[in-house]
Amino acid sequence: MxxxxxxxxxxxKIIEDHQSGSAKIAFIALQALADYSVQSTLTDxxxxxxxxxxxxxxxxxxxxxxxxxxxTIDTWRQAIGRSHKANLITLKRIALDKAHDLMAQSRLxxxxxxxxxxxxxxxxxxxxxxSISSTIISCFTExxxxxxxxxxxxxxxxxxxxxxxxxxxxxxxxxxxxTDAQLGLFVPKADVVLVxxxxxxxxxxxxxxxxxxxxxxxAYDTGTPFYVCAESTKQSRKHNVSIHLEExxxxxxxxxDLPHITPRNIYFDVTPAxxxxxxxxxxxxxxxxxxxPKHV
Amino acid sequence: MxxxxxxxxxxxKIIEDHQSGSAKIAFIALQALADYSVQSTLTDxxxxxxxxxxxxxxxxxxxxxxxxxxxTIDTWRQAIGRSHKANLITLKRIALDKAHDLMAQSRLxxxxxxxxxxxxxxxxxxxxxxSISSTIISCFTExxxxxxxxxxxxxxxxxxxxxxxxxxxxxxxxxxxxTDAQLGLFVPKADVVLVxxxxxxxxxxxxxxxxxxxxxxxAYDTGTPFYVCAESTKQSRKHNVSIHLEExxxxxxxxxDLPHITPRNIYFDVTPAxxxxxxxxxxxxxxxxxxxPKHV
Numbered sequence: 001m002x003x004x005x006x007x008x009x010x011x012x013k014i015i016e017d018h019q020s021g022s023a024k025i026a027f028i029a030l031q032a033l034a035d036y037s038v039q040s041t042l043t044d045x046x047x048x049x050x051x052x053x054x055x056x057x058x059x060x061x062x063x064x065x066x067x068x069x070x071x072t073i074d075t076w077r078q079a080i081g082r083s084h085k086a087n088l089i090t091l092k093r094i095a096l097d098k099a100h101d102l103m104a105q106s107r108l109x110x111x112x113x114x115x116x117x118x119x120x121x122x123x124x125x126x127x128x129x130x131s132i133s134s135t136i137i138s139c140f141t142e143x144x145x146x147x148x149x150x151x152x153x154x155x156x157x158x159x160x161x162x163x164x165x166x167x168x169x170x171x172x173x174x175x176x177x178x179t180d181a182q183l184g185l186f187v188p189k190a191d192v193v194l195v196x197x198x199x200x201x202x203x204x205x206x207x208x209x210x211x212x213x214x215x216x217x218x219a220y221d222t223g224t225p226f227y228v229c230a231e232s233t234k235q236s237r238k239h240n241v242s243i244h245l246e247e248x249x250x251x252x253x254x255x256x257d258l259p260h261i262t263p264r265n266i267y268f269d270v271t272p273a274x275x276x277x278x279x280x281x282x283x284x285x286x287x288x289x290x291x292x293p294k295h296v
Numbered sequence: 297m298x299x300x301x302x303x304x305x306x307x308x309k310i311i312e313d314h315q316s317g318s319a320k321i322a323f324i325a326l327q328a329l330a331d332y333s334v335q336s337t338l339t340d341x342x343x344x345x346x347x348x349x350x351x352x353x354x355x356x357x358x359x360x361x362x363x364x365x366x367x368t369i370d371t372w373r374q375a376i377g378r379s380h381k382a383n384l385i386t387l388k389r390i391a392l393d394k395a396h397d398l399m400a401q402s403r404l405x406x407x408x409x410x411x412x413x414x415x416x417x418x419x420x421x422x423x424x425x426x427s428i429s430s431t432i433i434s435c436f437t438e439x440x441x442x443x444x445x446x447x448x449x450x451x452x453x454x455x456x457x458x459x460x461x462x463x464x465x466x467x468x469x470x471x472x473x474x475t476d477a478q479l480g481l482f483v484p485k486a487d488v489v490l491v492x493x494x495x496x497x498x499x500x501x502x503x504x505x506x507x508x509x510x511x512x513x514x515a516y517d518t519g520t521p522f523y524v525c526a527e528s529t530k531q532s533r534k535h536n537v538s539i540h541l542e543e544x545x546x547x548x549x550x551x552x553d554l555p556h557i558t559p560r561n562i563y564f565d566v567t568p569a570x571x572x573x574x575x576x577x578x579x580x581x582x583x584x585x586x587x588x589p590k591h592v
Contacts (some may be wrong), residue, residue: 182506
């Protein structure tokens with residue numbers, strides 16, 4: 001495959017992937033960088049480096065709501081940028097190794113999070129989650145050894161809850177599958193809410209699939225603990241006010257074309273820190289900044 | 297059509313109607329009583345009365361979450377019960393007249409509610425509603441004369457938001473159509489939330505389509521006024537703890553059959569009075585009992 005074809009195919013794969021969580025997307029991007037660093041046909045080290053770095057930037061820009069993508073690719077670009085005087089063979093080796101290294105770090109962070117979560121969750125707990133997260137799926141894989149049960153949401157319009165259902169069914173976990181609108185009925189039936197997130201903002205608020213804020217509101221209103229499970233690379237320097245929340249195609253809502261009616265499809269919402277009981281990352285349980293309640 | 301066939305067809309029509317709000321369902325039930333009171337082939341007044349009263353009870357029991365159905369049919373049964381000494385012709389006349397009378401009262405109450413709502417809503421307001429309500433559709437029909445715009449929810453799994461979209465499109469109201477999961481993003485963009493409800497319980501909490509509690513939580517959290525629009529016959533003597541929330545067929549969720557996975561489809565949730573800014577009925581704006589916030 002030509003350089004430009006490979007790059008475009010990799011970008012399209014991420015742009016069209018509306019079901020994977022941000023850790024998985026970062027993995028796919030790093031794998032694309034690893035593959036491209038080897039198979040790029042450019043032979044001049046400066047051109048090779050510039051082309052690779054430009055590809056990394058474009059990968060980063062595919063999903064602006066995902067801090068892990070920004071952070072991981074920044075780290076990767078800095079590493080290869082520091083090697084700008086190396087020869088082509090060395091450059092290829094550094095680019096490939098750094099991508100693999102970052103993937104391994106992410107895998108390790110996730111294993112550590114799973115360990116923390118398993119220590120936290122008691123036998124026979126009912127765990128509710130919203131949307132899909134590779135971190136949460138890893139937690140369930142380990143938690144399946146305890147006699148826990150699950151409540152999961154459909155997560156319209158991508159319906160990634162159906163994928164979660166398949167995974168939990170395979171793991172033999174007794175699971176109730178609900179529409180997003182039933183969150184108010186089912187969060188109170190859970191012992192704990194666990195969600196993965198796309199980004200943790202500078203003020204401690206979290207960006208995740210639309211509906212996460214609703215889940216957190218019910219958890220807060222009913223006294224149900226609400227934990228965010230996310231590796232530290234998901235921390236963003238951005239503030240709530242400057243965050244761009246991606247909107248996807250309206251066709252996903254399957255609404256008939258009607259005059260005056262505009263279907264909206266914003267994929268992410270922001271959950272304020274004051275509603276979050278804690279952030280579990282690879283270093284343990286972190287407390288987010290807890291602003292005072294707004295309207296009380 | 298035979299008596300038993302007519303009755304079963306009427307009951308099925310209501311049982312299978314998952315899209316109409318409770319005022320519409322009460323209307324359909326009253327119309328069935330009006331029609332049946334005329335066409336019943338029973339000739340003995342005592343048998344006629346008992347059969348009609350039994351049919352009314354069965355209509356009432358089709359939708360236990362709907363106070364208006366219970367209240368309206370109670371009133372109708374009391375009226376015909378008081379006439380048990382009348383002859384057949386008189387009985388038929390009373391049964392028919394009382395059904396028509398109750399339908400007219402409901403229509404008038406709705407007109408008065410629309411009038412109250414129109415006084416409340418300023419020009420250029422953005423109004424958000426969840427699910428479908430004939431009262432709210434009547435409000436929009438009148439509000440279309442002001443330059444208001446709307447935000448409406450899909451309302452899974454019945455998707456009655458699609459019906460609302462058709463009505464608002466026809467009225468020429470600029471409308472944003474969102475998934476239920478996007479409520480946290482769009483309630484803050486509204487000036488006011490208006491919902492119809494199925495029942496107002498003794499403690500001031502309201503029973504309505506699942507997702508209403510989520511809508512009210514966001515409204516409360518973001519300081520957006522949240523009004524319930526419902527005729528006074530929707531007041532129930534029941535308390536939150538004794539209310540039965542109907543669950544419909546899981547097939548509506550369209551989830552593939554998977555071991556260990558149970559799709560749940562509870563149609564209604566309960567919104568506590570403390571989250572509700574006011575109840576607009578035919579007499580004006582009522583204040584619901586405001587319990588203190590629970591977890592602050």
